[in-house]
Amino acid sequence: xxxxxxxxxxxxxxxxxxxxxxxxxxxxxxxxxxxxxxxxxxxxxxxxxxxxxxxxxxxxxxxxxxxxxxxxxxxxxxxxxxxxxxxxxxxxxxxxxxxxxxxxxxxxxxxxxxxxxxxxxxxxxxxxxxxxxxxxxxxxxxxxxxxxxxxxxxxxxxxxxxxxxxxxxxxxxxxxxxxxxxxxxxxxxxxxxxxxxxxxxxxxxxxxxxxxxxxxxxxxxxxxxxxxxxxxxxxxxxxxxxxxxxxxxxxxxxxxx
Numbered sequence: 001x002x003x004x005x006x007x008x009x010x011x012x013x014x015x016x017x018x019x020x021x022x023x024x025x026x027x028x029x030x031x032x033x034x035x036x037x038x039x040x041x042x043x044x045x046x047x048x049x050x051x052x053x054x055x056x057x058x059x060x061x062x063x064x065x066x067x068x069x070x071x072x073x074x075x076x077x078x079x080x081x082x083x084x085x086x087x088x089x090x091x092x093x094x095x096x097x098x099x100x101x102x103x104x105x106x107x108x109x110x111x112x113x114x115x116x117x118x119x120x121x122x123x124x125x126x127x128x129x130x131x132x133x134x135x136x137x138x139x140x141x142x143x144x145x146x147x148x149x150x151x152x153x154x155x156x157x158x159x160x161x162x163x164x165x166x167x168x169x170x171x172x173x174x175x176x177x178x179x180x181x182x183x184x185x186x187x188x189x190x191x192x193x194x195x196x197x198x199x200x201x202x203x204x205x206x207x208x209x210x211x212x213x214x215x216x217x218x219x220x221x222x223x224x225x226x227x228x229x230x231x232x233x234x235x236x237x238x239x240x241x242x243x244x245x246x247x248x249x250x251x252x253x254x255x256x257x
Contacts, residue, residue, distance in 0.1 A: 002164060005069060008229070009229075010225070012223060017222050018051060019052070020048055022158065023044060035148075036148060042096050042102075046092065046102040046148075047152055062236075070236055082122045089126070146187040149187070150187040154196075158182060161177075161178050162221060165178070168200045168202050169200050192209075204251060210254060213252070225243060
């Protein structure tokens with residue numbers, strides 16, 4: 001779950017929806033920026049489904065009693081999170097092996113610095129999965145694979161920018177992840193170096209510093225506002241389930257800053 005706290009409640013955005021926004025942007029990427037075009041459908045599927053593991057979990061969100069707030073994707077306990085990670089990778093791989101490979105690498109990256117034996121075991125098993133899939137697929141070179149993984153990271157971050165920030169936020173008030181822009185991996189040199197500028201022009205408009213898309217694109221961000229009063233009276237799960245889904249339209253345009 002992606003959560004933004006307000007004084008009287010929480011804005012809550014399901015991870016699977018965030019991933020679908022990532023996928024919508026990936027589908028709009030200009031063809032000239034895409035290497036390994038024969039795999040484009042698989043890459044887009046991976047980006048659309050990269051948070052599949054959270055899909056059912058977010059239907060009944062968990063309460064963090066220490067923080068007195070809903071658990072988010074950043075503070076959810078690692079051990080159960082790995083169970084959902086694996087489930088998500090398994091389901092994606094069933095539909096598309098290359099997409100599963102990309103999702104496996106994406107999840108593994110979150111746990112590389114975790115020293116627990118469970119995390120080390122997860123990383124080892126996923127690296128074995130990645131090795132097997134890579135060997136089973138034909139004509140996949142490492143440079144193209146790294147580029148595609150860079151796209152997974154890029155569009156994940158672009159969508160997170162929309163979800164983690166209050167609409168129209170100034171740079172000083174943006175989430176710390178993005179105050180210096182969106183990071184770009186070395187594999188995305190065709191798009192740019194180091195980072196991509198991104199900022200809110202107003203509550204409905206976001207500008208990016210690279211012409212990723214042929215035209216401006218419009219996204220519908222779905223979220224729920226769950227009041228603290230309701231949570232105190234009914235608990236988080238019931239309060240979330242009865243809360244009304246809101247849609248916010250956001251337009252993304254390219255512009256030099």
